[in-house]
Each structure stands twice: as C-alpha cells, then as structure tokens.
Amino acid sequence: MELRQLKYFLKAKELLNFTEAAEQLNISQSTLSQQIKQLEDELDIPLFNRIGKRVNLTEAGALFADFAFQSINKAQDGLLMLRDLHNFQTGKITIGVTYGLRYVLTPALIRFATQYPQIKIKIVFGTSEELIDKLNHLELDFALSFFGDIAVEKHFDYQNLFCSPMTVVTAPNSALAQKEMITLEQITQYPLVLPAKGYMTSKFVHDLFERHALSPNIAIEINDIPTLLELVKTGNWHTILAKTSVSQKDGLATIPLLGENMDRTAMIISMKEVYQKKAVKEFYRILHEEINL
Amino acid sequence: MELRQLKYFLKAKELLNFTEAAEQLNISQSTLSQQIKQLEDELDIPLFNRIGKRVNLTEAGALFADFAFQSINKAQDGLLMLRDLHNFQTGKITIGVTYGLRYVLTPALIRFATQYPQIKIKIVFGTSEELIDKLNHLELDFALSFFGDIAVEKHFDYQNLFCSPMTVVTAPNSALAQKEMITLEQITQYPLVLPAKGYMTSKFVHDLFERHALSPNIAIEINDIPTLLELVKTGNWHTILAKTSVSQKDGLATIPLLGENMDRTAMIISMKEVYQKKAVKEFYRILHEEINL
DNA sequence: CACATCAATCGGTATTTTCGATTTATAAAA
DNA sequence: TTTTATAAATCGAAAATACCGATTGATGTG
Structure with a gap:
C-alpha cells in the first residue's frame, strides 16, 4: 500500500x-x-x-x-x-548562555520573543563547559559564550559577536573605582572573587596571571555570578570580567585592564552540520542587529 | 512521499x-x-x-x-x-423485502441479528419495482421477492428459496373459508382487494385472469399489505396471495387455487458482479436453513 | 445495428527502487 | 599519534515496477 x-x-x-x-x-x-x-x-x-x-x-x-x-x-x-x-510559525529554540553575556542576550531575546510569540524559547544558563557539553548532545541550538580554548572543536561553528575589554569590576565607593586604568600587577594587591572553574572567564584569568608570572589574591571562587556581583558591591572584593558582562544598572565601576590581549571575544557557538532552523538564523540576525545598535 | x-x-x-x-x-x-x-x-x-x-x-x-x-x-x-x-465483525447489510415474504425473513433476521449483533441491518419493505430499482442503484445487498418478469435482468443473480401455492385469503367466518379448493372462475364471483400496481403479486394476478380470459371483481387496490389483510379480516373482501404470505397468527383462511402454474417462487435477488459481503452470504445461509426447518 | 464509451489487458518502455562495492568520515583502540 | 572498526554516503549495475499506447471486450446509446 x-x-x-x-x-x-x-x-x-x-x-x-x-x-x-x-x-x-x-x-x-x-x-x-x-x-x-x-x-x-x-x-x-x-x-x-x-x-x-x-x-x-x-x-x-x-x-x-x-x-x-x-x-x-x-x-x-x-x-x-x-x-x-x-517560516517559523511554530517551533522551539534552546539557547545556552553564560552569565557574562546575559546583557547581550536580553535585548535580542525580548525583540525575538515579541516578534515571534509562537516560538517557544528556552534559555539555559551555565558554565562554558556545561554549554559545550549540551551543544555536543544537541540539547542547544546554539550557545553564547566567550571564545576560549575549551570550546575550540572542529565540529563547532563560531560567529564573532563583538570584542569586549577585560575590566576590573568594583564597587563605586571602593578605592579602585577612581582609577582610569589598572595593570595586572596592581590587581594582585586586592582580594578577588572569581567565577568558579568551568567558567571560561575563570580559565582566562588564571591563564592570564600565570602567563605574567603573577599570583592573584583569590579570596573567593563562586559559581553563581549574580551572587559574585553582590559580593563585589560590598566593596570588600573585586572581580575581573568582560566589560559587557556588567550592566550599568548593576551600579558597579569597571576599570580597563592595561596590557596586550586583554580583549575577550563573544561568540555564537553552534554545531556544524546540524540543521539550522530558520528561527535560529533569525535569532542570530537579531542578535547581530542589537549588538550593532 | x-x-x-x-x-x-x-x-x-x-x-x-x-x-x-x-x-x-x-x-x-x-x-x-x-x-x-x-x-x-x-x-x-x-x-x-x-x-x-x-x-x-x-x-x-x-x-x-x-x-x-x-x-x-x-x-x-x-x-x-x-x-x-x-470476518464480519462490523459492517452493515441492507435487505429489501416484499410484504409477502416478511414471514420468511423474520425468523432468519432474528437469528442473524442475535448471532451477529455488531452488524447493522436495514430492512426496506417495498414493491418489487421499488426493490429492483434499489438493487440497480446498489442501495440493497439483496432483495427477497417472488419471481416475476419484471425482475428478469441479466445482471441479477437469482437464488430459489421455495415454491408457494397461490391461495385465496379470506376471513375464517366467510362463505369461502369452508372450501377445500377454488378455481379462478369461481373467484370472479367475489369482491377482491388486491395489492396495488408495483407489487409482483398484483401483476401476477392480473396476468393470470387475463390469460384465462376472466375479469375479476377488483373492489379495492391498496399499496399497504397489513391494511389489505385487515380488510380481508372483515369478511367483506378476499384477496389472492402466496400461502406463505399469510401467517397462522393472522387468523385468516387460505384456500388453494386450482390450476396449472399456480405456484410462486420466492427468491433472493442480488446484483451480479457486486462484491458479496461475508455477512450477506451468512445471511443467505441462515435464510435457507430457516426455510428448510 | 452501428457507434461511442469505458475498464481491462497486453507488451514494451521508462522510471525507480534496490543492491553490492566502494568511499569517506569518525569514533574507538592500540 | 596511528591503527582499526564502524557507520553513512555514494556510485554503478540490476531488478522491480510504474507507466504508457494500443487493443480488446463489454455495454450503454442513438
């Protein structure tokens, strides 16, 4: 039949x-x-x-x-x-994102969800390691993360979003907040709270100090970024994040780090050879658009 | 696809x-x-x-x-x-039947419907003409009728059921009821109520008298057989029907007609080349069985 | 009765499915 | 890293089958 x-x-x-x-x-x-x-x-x-x-x-x-x-x-x-x-009248997309890029995602997310209310969206926050893992298991359509060694696998596609300088993040009333610039060496003087292992930023910072043969004063490692920022707000600790990882609304000061290669590149990471839904491509488009505003 | x-x-x-x-x-x-x-x-x-x-x-x-x-x-x-x-677990059969054969159908119908309660049955009473027409339009699986010229079409299949002598039907208290036999000629003396045009019996009776150059006293023609029998019960009128068209329960007397070719043949009539449902074949079987009891 | 119509059938062609062998890519093992 | 095993894609040939045109047979119609 x-x-x-x-x-x-x-x-x-x-x-x-x-x-x-x-x-x-x-x-x-x-x-x-x-x-x-x-x-x-x-x-x-x-x-x-x-x-x-x-x-x-x-x-x-x-x-x-x-x-x-x-x-x-x-x-x-x-x-x-x-x-x-x-024609994405229906469907679902799942996006992985690191905390550091949540301010990048939000405006695009709002626009997309408003424009295509039929499409269900799932946002998964996690460490770069977790996101890469989920990408490999096809649990994500794509992930937003900073470029880093961990994620360089040949079956991934990478799209650059923007570069963001690494900055020291501190409370506005702290001594550091007045500085226009800061060097790695200077940072070693201050107690730091850093993202825990698994976060790309954590690896990046550790590598950075190691490369310059410096040992930072890491007071706290924590795997929840909002809490980390709360700690920074107390003025007792400082942290190192990409500039765009901190919103003006957070009420925190960002001081550029002096030196070479102090930029981080935000990226869209997705699996090669996996069918890209139109909805996903549209999301890419809106992401790029929002970033270039 | x-x-x-x-x-x-x-x-x-x-x-x-x-x-x-x-x-x-x-x-x-x-x-x-x-x-x-x-x-x-x-x-x-x-x-x-x-x-x-x-x-x-x-x-x-x-x-x-x-x-x-x-x-x-x-x-x-x-x-x-x-x-x-x-395997006739389901399905529907539609049966056409002339009033004259309703007593033949009933026992088979009861047995079949009891044995195969899943099968829907539709019974259509009608004149031979109507039944033949419905057969031609595939509105019936088969029809029960007496053999007659009208229905002889080559795309029909005929199965003999039985022969039944034509009888004069009369009320038990009428003068005729005492007779053992009766001739056509004698019948012309009595007022008759006959089935209306369209019934095979009507045609048969008309042809019969015509063949013998006799003219019967047809007082009433009526197209509803139960009413016809009610009229006969009054004793005022008589009718001519196959013996099996009258049930003992009707409380009527039947007097055989004397003469050649005074038998009518009851038949199953169906369309040639039309797929015969198993349920229908089973119904045939039960019909034959009930008749031979 | 001749004619038109319609479905079935037949033989041949075109298309499509299928297979086996090979290639390519990748994961796992050494 | 190199080797080995494994899985899907690809290629060319074959088998199967869907398809067509022509014909036949049967039937309804003028």
Whole structure:
C-alpha cells in the first residue's frame, strides 16, 4: 500500500470514472486500472464494483476511503507543518548562555520573543563547559559564550559577536573605582572573587596571571555570578570580567585592564552540520542587529 | 512521499542507526540512506543530523515523525477494518423485502441479528419495482421477492428459496373459508382487494385472469399489505396471495387455487458482479436453513 | 445495428527502487 | 599519534515496477 495508490483510489472514488480520474491525475487510464487492482489485491477485497462499464464503490471501498483520506491527510499535514516550521510559525529554540553575556542576550531575546510569540524559547544558563557539553548532545541550538580554548572543536561553528575589554569590576565607593586604568600587577594587591572553574572567564584569568608570572589574591571562587556581583558591591572584593558582562544598572565601576590581549571575544557557538532552523538564523540576525545598535 | 519511505524513516528514527534499521527492514543500508534522503529532499528539510557516523533527529524530524506515524497507522487501520469486515465483525447489510415474504425473513433476521449483533441491518419493505430499482442503484445487498418478469435482468443473480401455492385469503367466518379448493372462475364471483400496481403479486394476478380470459371483481387496490389483510379480516373482501404470505397468527383462511402454474417462487435477488459481503452470504445461509426447518 | 464509451489487458518502455562495492568520515583502540 | 572498526554516503549495475499506447471486450446509446 502506497500513498500514491490511495490518492488514485480517492480520485477514482470521487469521479466514479477511471478515464476521467486518470486524466485529472495526469496518468493513463491503464495505469489507474492497474494501481487500483494492485491495491485491491493487497487489501484482498474489491473497492469498486465493475458492472459493465459502470464503476461503483463497494461497501469496503466506502469504508476504506475514510482511512485512505486520513492517511493521505496526515502525511500532507506533516509536510505543511514543516513548511510552517520553515517560516517559523511554530517551533522551539534552546539557547545556552553564560552569565557574562546575559546583557547581550536580553535585548535580542525580548525583540525575538515579541516578534515571534509562537516560538517557544528556552534559555539555559551555565558554565562554558556545561554549554559545550549540551551543544555536543544537541540539547542547544546554539550557545553564547566567550571564545576560549575549551570550546575550540572542529565540529563547532563560531560567529564573532563583538570584542569586549577585560575590566576590573568594583564597587563605586571602593578605592579602585577612581582609577582610569589598572595593570595586572596592581590587581594582585586586592582580594578577588572569581567565577568558579568551568567558567571560561575563570580559565582566562588564571591563564592570564600565570602567563605574567603573577599570583592573584583569590579570596573567593563562586559559581553563581549574580551572587559574585553582590559580593563585589560590598566593596570588600573585586572581580575581573568582560566589560559587557556588567550592566550599568548593576551600579558597579569597571576599570580597563592595561596590557596586550586583554580583549575577550563573544561568540555564537553552534554545531556544524546540524540543521539550522530558520528561527535560529533569525535569532542570530537579531542578535547581530542589537549588538550593532 | 510514500508510506514505504515513512516506514523506513520511523524505523531509522527508532534505532538512530541506519545500518541496523536497514537490517530490520530487510533492505540494504544504501537503500535506506537513499530513501531517507529522497524524503528529506521532498520535505525540503533534513530529518536527521549526520554528525560523522552519528545520526540524530532534527527538530523537523521529531515533529514530522508524529505525522508519519499517524499516516501509516491510518492506512493500517483501514486494512484491519477490511479484515474485520471479511470476518464480519462490523459492517452493515441492507435487505429489501416484499410484504409477502416478511414471514420468511423474520425468523432468519432474528437469528442473524442475535448471532451477529455488531452488524447493522436495514430492512426496506417495498414493491418489487421499488426493490429492483434499489438493487440497480446498489442501495440493497439483496432483495427477497417472488419471481416475476419484471425482475428478469441479466445482471441479477437469482437464488430459489421455495415454491408457494397461490391461495385465496379470506376471513375464517366467510362463505369461502369452508372450501377445500377454488378455481379462478369461481373467484370472479367475489369482491377482491388486491395489492396495488408495483407489487409482483398484483401483476401476477392480473396476468393470470387475463390469460384465462376472466375479469375479476377488483373492489379495492391498496399499496399497504397489513391494511389489505385487515380488510380481508372483515369478511367483506378476499384477496389472492402466496400461502406463505399469510401467517397462522393472522387468523385468516387460505384456500388453494386450482390450476396449472399456480405456484410462486420466492427468491433472493442480488446484483451480479457486486462484491458479496461475508455477512450477506451468512445471511443467505441462515435464510435457507430457516426455510428448510 | 452501428457507434461511442469505458475498464481491462497486453507488451514494451521508462522510471525507480534496490543492491553490492566502494568511499569517506569518525569514533574507538592500540 | 596511528591503527582499526564502524557507520553513512555514494556510485554503478540490476531488478522491480510504474507507466504508457494500443487493443480488446463489454455495454450503454442513438
């Protein structure tokens, strides 16, 4: 049994005239006859009564027609659904994001969710390690993260979003807050609270100090960034983050770090060879647009 | 899009391994690959992500799978339904019957309906003309009627049920009721109530008198047999019917008609070349059985 | 009765499915 | 890293089958 045969059958049923049905189906009458016969053989029951040159539905034919119709319709509906998906009338996207890029995501997220309310969106916050892992398991459509060694795998696609200088983040009333610039060496004087292992920023900072043969005063490592920022606000500790990781609303001061390669690159990371939903591509577009505002 | 491809797709989706899926489908891996690809081309969207040797469902694939499954299921259900029909677990039969044969039908009807309660039965009473017309329009599975010229068409099948002598039907208290036999000529003396035109019996009686160059005293023609019998019960009128058309319960006397060819043959009439449902064949069997009791 | 019509059938062609072998890519193991 | 095993894609040939045109047979119609 094939959908083709069911289509032929329904047309023949509609017109009760093989010749005309064949014409409308753009096949020859002999083909239609043969295909109907084949279907009947498989079903082991005649679908039509042939009385001379007249054709009538048998009871079996009448009953079977409903099923044939529904079978064809289900397949057709599936196709239509996919067309809709193409035009993202429906669907779901899952986005992984590091805390450091939440201010980048938010405006694009708001715009996208407003513009395409039919599309369900899931946001997963996590460390770079976690996000990479989820990407590999196809649990994310893409992730927003800073570029780093961990994530350099050949089956990933990388799209640059922007560069952001690393800054020391501190409370506005702290001694540091008045500085225009700061060097790595100077930072070692202050107690730091840093993201815990797993965060790209953590690795970046550790590598940075190691490269310059300096040992920072890491007072606290913490795996929750909002809490980390709360600690910084007390003025007792400072941290190192990309400038865009801190919002003006946070009420914190950011002091650029002096030196080479003190920029971090924010990226969209996605799996190569995985079908990119149109909704996802549209999200990319809005992300880039929001960033360039 | 063909059901075959949908089946292949669902198996591949189930196992997420083309080689194994192909084995279970008893096709080669290359065939499976090609058919999946063809389906994807038609849907214009990949159903699987191929990451190296790994295969994963895309979102489109996951969504489409439901439709594919339902499409296949509907077709399969149709087939199952037809199998059931074969074994008459379901279905419907429509039987045409003349009033004259209602006592023949009833016991078979009761037995059949009791034994196969799932099968819907529709009984259509009508004149022979009406029944023949309905048979031609495939509105009946078969008709029970007496043999007559009208119904002799080559695209009909005839099965003899039994022969029944024509009798004069009269009230038990009427003068006629005492007779053991009666001739046509004698009948002309009595006022008759006969079935209206359209009934085979009507034609038969008219022809009969005409053949013998007699003119009967037809007081009333009526197209409702129960009412006709009520009229006969008054004793004022008499009628001519096959013996089996009158039940003992009716409380009427039947007097055989003397002469040649005074028998009527009850028959099952059905369309040639029209698929005979198993339920119908079973009904035939029960009919014959009940008659031979 | 001649004629037109319609479905079935037949033989041949075109298309499509299928297969086996090979290639390519990747994951796992050494 | 290199080797090995594994899985999907690809290629060319084959088998299967859908398709067509012509014909036949049967039937309804003028």
